[in-house]
Amino acid sequence: MLMHAHNVVGVEVFFGPLAAVLAWDVMPKLPMTAKRLQRSTAEHKKSGAMLLPRGAELYSIFSDVRQGLFVQTQGCESLFMLQTRWVKLRKLLPADSSCLVLVYENKHGVLTMGVYDVLRVEGVDQKQLTVYERQEQLSSLFEKAPALEGIDRHWVGEEEALSAYMQSIPLRDLPFEVDHMLRLPDRQQCAQEQYHRILRPICTQSTQ
Numbered sequence: 001m002l003m004h005a006h007n008v009v010g011v012e013v014f015f016g017p018l019a020a021v022l023a024w025d026v027m028p029k030l031p032m033t034a035k036r037l038q039r040s041t042a043e044h045k046k047s048g049a050m051l052l053p054r055g056a057e058l059y060s061i062f063s064d065v066r067q068g069l070f071v072q073t074q075g076c077e078s079l080f081m082l083q084t085r086w087v088k089l090r091k092l093l094p095a096d097s098s099c100l101v102l103v104y105e106n107k108h109g110v111l112t113m114g115v116y117d118v119l120r121v122e123g124v125d126q127k128q129l130t131v132y133e134r135q136e137q138l139s140s141l142f143e144k145a146p147a148l149e150g151i152d153r154h155w156v157g158e159e160e161a162l163s164a165y166m167q168s169i170p171l172r173d174l175p176f177e178v179d180h181m182l183r184l185p186d187r188q189q190c191a192q193e194q195y196h197r198i199l200r201p202i203c204t205q206s207t208q
Helices: 018-026 084-091 131-144 159-168
Strands: 009-012 048-053 057-063 069-073 080-082 097-105 111-121 151-153 178-183 194-199
Touching: 009 069, 048 097, 048 131, 048 159, 057 084, 069 084, 080 084, 084 151, 111 131, 131 151, 159 178
Parallel strands: 111 151
Antiparallel strands: 009 080, 048 178, 057 069, 057 097, 069 080, 097 111, 178 194
C-alpha cells in the first residue's frame, strides 16, 4: 500500500491533448523491486546503489514540452498529473525530460522528494548511458537549479563505496532512517531488470 501517493499523484489522465499522448509514450518505466533481500558481494561492488530511506516509494516523472508534470507509481500503468506541491521541480527538470524519484519522510517528518536518476533531457533519451554517466547529467541539472525546498538530489554511487560509507558514519547523522540499500540496473532499457534491496552493512558500536 502506498502511503505517500496522496501527496504525489493528482488527477488520473484517461485521455487528453497531445502532451498527454507524448507522456504515455516516453514516461520511463520503473523496474520492480525484487522481494528477496540480498547481501552486498564482491561481484556487485561496482554496481550503482543508493540508500533506501525507510518507507520510501518510487515514482517516475515526465515534464512535457510546456513543463506540464506527469507521474506514474512503481508497478502501475496509470498516468497521473503530479500534484502542484512539487511544481518547483520545473526549475530542475527541463521541458521534454524525465527522471526517477523516491518520496519519503525525513527524521523531522518532512515529506521529501529525492531525485536519483534522469532518463531523458530536453528530448534526448539517456537510457543507453550507464547509471554513472546519467549521474553526471543529474549533477549538472542540480548545479544549474536554485535551492529547491523539499527536493534533493539522492546520491547514487558504487555499492562498495556506499557500504563503506554506511560503516564510517553514525546512523544518527543521516537525514532519514534507513534499513537497506537499493542496487540499480546499469542501464534502464530492459523490462526484466529489477531493483534489489541490499542488507545494510553491520556498523560497529563506535559508529552508532
